[in-house]
Amino acid sequence: xxxxxxxxxxxxxLHDILFHRADFRKYDHLEFPGVVPRTFLGAVTVSLLSxxxxxxxxxxxxxxxxALYIARVVLGLLVTWSLLxxxxxxxxxxxxxxxxxxxxxxxxxxxxxxxxxxPLPNTFxxxxxxxxxxxWLNGSARSLIFSCxxxxxxxxxxxxxxxxxxxxxxxxxxxxxxxxxxxxxVRYSLQAVPLWLGLSVxxxxxxxxxxxWPEGEVLWYNTILxxxxxxxxxxxxxxxxxxLPRSLLLAIPLAVVGTVASGxxxxxxxxxxxxxxxxxxxxxxxxxxxxxxxxxxxxxxxAIGLKQLWEVQSHRLLSRLACVVxxxxxxxxxxGFLYISHHNYPGGVALQQLHRTPAMMQGGYVSMHxxxxxxxxxxxxxxxxxxxxxxxxxxxxxxAGDALLPYSHILVEAKDVPVYSRTHRLxxxxxxxxxxxxxxxxxxxxLQDKLALLERNTPILDKRKVQK
Numbered sequence: 001x002x003x004x005x006x007x008x009x010x011x012x013x014l015h016d017i018l019f020h021r022a023d024f025r026k027y028d029h030l031e032f033p034g035v036v037p038r039t040f041l042g043a044v045t046v047s048l049l050s051x052x053x054x055x056x057x058x059x060x061x062x063x064x065x066x067a068l069y070i071a072r073v074v075l076g077l078l079v080t081w082s083l084l085x086x087x088x089x090x091x092x093x094x095x096x097x098x099x100x101x102x103x104x105x106x107x108x109x110x111x112x113x114x115x116x117x118x119p120l121p122n123t124f125x126x127x128x129x130x131x132x133x134x135x136w137l138n139g140s141a142r143s144l145i146f147s148c149x150x151x152x153x154x155x156x157x158x159x160x161x162x163x164x165x166x167x168x169x170x171x172x173x174x175x176x177x178x179x180x181x182x183x184x185x186v187r188y189s190l191q192a193v194p195l196w197l198g199l200s201v202x203x204x205x206x207x208x209x210x211x212x213w214p215e216g217e218v219l220w221y222n223t224i225l226x227x228x229x230x231x232x233x234x235x236x237x238x239x240x241x242x243x244l245p246r247s248l249l250l251a252i253p254l255a256v257v258g259t260v261a262s263g264x265x266x267x268x269x270x271x272x273x274x275x276x277x278x279x280x281x282x283x284x285x286x287x288x289x290x291x292x293x294x295x296x297x298x299x300x301x302x303a304i305g306l307k308q309l310w311e312v313q314s315h316r317l318l319s320r321l322a323c324v325v326x327x328x329x330x331x332x333x334x335x336g337f338l339y340i341s342h343h344n345y346p347g348g349v350a351l352q353q354l355h356r357t358p359a360m361m362q363g364g365y366v367s368m369h370x371x372x373x374x375x376x377x378x379x380x381x382x383x384x385x386x387x388x389x390x391x392x393x394x395x396x397x398x399x400a401g402d403a404l405l406p407y408s409h410i411l412v413e414a415k416d417v418p419v420y421s422r423t424h425r426l427x428x429x430x431x432x433x434x435x436x437x438x439x440x441x442x443x444x445x446x447l448q449d450k451l452a453l454l455e456r457n458t459p460i461l462d463k464r465k466v467q468k
Contacts, residue, residue, distance in 0.1 A: 036214075
């Protein structure tokens with residue numbers, strides 16, 4: 001259930017909208033704005049859909065953390081709804097019954113399902129992108145243009161590299177009615193661009209307390225200034241030799257079979273994905289989530305390949321065995337990815353364990369500082385169960401040592417524990433992933449102490465009570 005630093009803005013926004021509502025002074029992003037601003041439209045949508053269920057959870061006494069489960073379930077359902085619409089459009093387009101085969105391919109992969117409920121800008125954009133794909137396959141120009149404009153102007157500007165070729169293919173002069181479709185798209189664009197741009201500027205300026213177009217600032221930062229490289233770079237072909245093989249697994253050979261079986265129609269489907277990944281490879285900073293939108297396109301090709309192999313008459317036993325192996329290997333690999341990722345959130349585990357520690361449940365004043373490493377690996381406002389009585393601080397740029405003495409408890413990196421040996425006592429440590437030795441699989445996962453919770457030796461008075 002925990003989230004990482006890439007999801008920080010949206011997960012805190014979800015919390016603040018659900019619990020602080022219009023009291024913008026208490027919002028996390030005004031204290032920790034991040035490198036670039038992000039839109040609130042995705043968080044607002046999910047919060048509105050989640051609010052009734054969060055209200056019920058509060059009434060029946062569930063902890064605040066349950067609200068994060070609810071919000072992520074709602075987000076996951078939105079992605080699932082869009083994915084089902086895309087699958088239906090693909091079935092109609094190819095005239096094949098692909099439901100079962102598409103489902104088997106999808107559930108045998110880890111990364112798409114992993115990201116489906118992650119409160120990332122990419123996940124919010126994914127909902128819209130899948131709708132774009134459906135509109136494209138259904139030949140609906142109006143829905144296609146409005147969806148493309150929403151995805152690109154509000155959530156992820158680089159999606160023009162993926163959706164632009166799709167629009168151009170929709171306007172192909174080799175098909176009948178190309179001139180009519182062109183002018184229809186121009187008319188729809190003149191309606192969609194002001195609508196979504198105006199909505200983003202209006203809503204986000206309200207939340208950010210200044211006039212801005214978030215995605216415009218993000219594009220300027222990442223592409224013009226190319227400062228995304230500060231967060232690491234990868235080789236040009238990294239998406240092709242690392243990201244796609246890990247995310248698609250054995251859907252790759254199945255997609256090759258599907259492409260051979262259906263020819264130009266499948267090539268036309270996956271061509272925009274390949275063009276997008278190639279063009280996006282010029283940006284040095286690379287992450288798998290940046291190309292997650294392309295996975296469903298490849299999965300349709302893989303589903304066609306799986307159907308062809310399963311239903312082939314010659315060498316039927318061998319073909320069906322190959323299908324079973326492809327799906328089984330995918331499920332096993334996904335289980336391994338799931339187990340590995342389970343150890344990537346020591347901050348969230350530490351905060352949860354903190355509230356379950358018997359010594360902490362006895363009451364008393366708690367003033368807690370959360371280090372940056374913990375804040376990046378699972379600590380969110382949803383996990384701060386004692387907001388009314390405890391004081392949580394993520395104040396940055398504090399040096400290890402005397403700067404943290406004013407706090408009764410500190411969550412620090414395990415390597416810093418010796419610094420506090422005279423002033424604090426250790427309550428517990430939390431382990432996290434430190435590496436993988438593939439040659440020793442499945443026992444090659446290396447864990448080490450990542451975080452430690454320390455309690456000050458001398459208690460601190462509650463300043464609020466002293467003042468009273």
